[in-house]
Amino acid sequence: MFDQTSFAIEAHHLAKTFSTQAGIIRLFNDLSLTIRQGESVAIIGQSGAGKSTLLSLLAGLDTPSSGSVKLSGIDLNQLNDTARAAWRAAHLSFIFQSFHLLPELTALENVRLPLDIRGDKQAEQLAARLLEQVGLASRQTHYPAQLSGGEQQRVAIARAFVTQPAILFADEPTGNLDADTGENIITQLFELNAQQTTTLVLITHDSALAARCDRQFRLEQGILNEGLLS
Template identity: 65%
Template structure:
């Protein structure tokens, strides 16, 4: 984990715009968007379906580039980096949890978590993978493949994989979207508990206002702008 002070800005969007070509005119998704996030904060980004929340996540994580403006990760502009350097910065600072789990079906739960660590050349990848699967309650499911796991269990594997790399910044995109209400509640409790233990900066993309209220801050994406709301 790359440790940051709580008063340090970990992520900043400055005058960000994003548009797409659409026949005779362009489609403007964002314009003059600004956001500052300090290390250790929990932030929810909410908005209606189609508002562009997942696109915004891609921009903030350096998976996509803004049409104008810049995204700064720990003070460095992602737009000024080449693809390899951006990928290196993501590997150093960022992890993801997605609605659809994104597990490799041909790998066991253990191998899915271990792979994330082996990519970073962590010497104790196997030990750490086992530790984190135990942390999420899957000590007896390590050798199971994703198809042999329930949706909740697959999301627990994804959580273990995300935290195993000890990220400074964690993006969670609708993490309970494919789960029933009871399972989703259990997953969220586990996510917030682990996040507090690890002092990770959490950016949660959701349409669920109750879930957003669990975060220290909440911003609503509407008509291409972010509006800070009370939690």
Template identity: 65%
Template sequence: MDQSNPSPSMIEARAISKHFDTEAGRVALFEELNLNVPRGESLAVIGRSGAGKSTLLSLLAGLDTPTHGSVSIDGQAMEKLDDRQRAELRASKVSFIFQSFHLLPELTALDNVRLPLEIRGSTNPEKEAKRWLEQVGLGERTDHYPSQLSGGEQQRVAIARAFATQPALLFADEPTGNLDEETGGRIIEQLFSLNQQQGTTLILITHDPELAARCQRRVRLHNGQLTEE
């Protein structure tokens, strides 16, 4: 992939629309939506349930494709890349914290965190994975499988996995939604430490007003459009 003359934006969405066909006809989730996220920015996406925030995150991350329009990550237009190239781009630059965790059930907590480190060619993936699990308070649970962990513990594994690769871009969908107040506060501090110390671009979906207020910018998704808060 050509990385020459990269865009100053980490994310650029240009006139994206997303339609769904249902038995009742075509539903437009959003139309002609535009968003520019500079490198190193922290952005909170807020809005009511059902507004399409998680779908927007999937489009911005290249996990889904818009019905119309274009999304670029670090200057690379997703529609110009094939599936393998999009996967390579995500593997090299992007991490995710999903609401539903997306842990591999056949792998232990340690192996779930270690796998992306191995894919990126880390020199000591096991040591790094253990360090990040300790950072999120799961140093004693490394050999447990997702089915043996509570929802909050699974979310902490997902957070450790996302942090471990020190991504250029981190998408997080309600990253503290299943955590107690103390653990959630610690995770928030780590999120913004990544942003400030490593220049990681953060795009967060959240209903937490305190977390949204920590971001440099807030946008609200309502009636298919984004408005600055």
């Protein structure tokens, strides 16, 4: 069950190494981070700095070489793969720059999918409400190929929030969008986040976007420093 602790995320002494033909690559060696419930946090860094890998570790999509991650008081190291996946499905949501919509499903069906998996009897009504909130009430029956990039990302945002997640991870959510469309997407993301008091972890290379979060961290050479450092 969801543990009502003051910290949504507690990462302690994370290390991540990869074996290659050239030898061992150490992406992180001793990385720690705590994020309070309801807080919005941006992790910024150049391409290749390891931001997406860090997100995967924090979300339990990947396991660290050493160290621990607790989400809402739950130690992910103590869960097997099946239990970890079930916990993610119940409490986490994700937004990616590539949208990850199922092409054979309509906008409404894409948004209601996580509720259908849960067996929620109000899935259609809740999905329709979220699509209306992101301005797509008239596009419910359209398939992803019939939507613009910005519309597809709005569907992805609606899908992420429809389950009222405790924690939302967003990985470069405007990376495939033009500046104006990206600004509209981010406005909607933060508005929904404020309404649901979700903990938001935003991965980005955009300092202006990161500045809209409560706290900012820069990942560089395996070290995580707080603040928008130059």
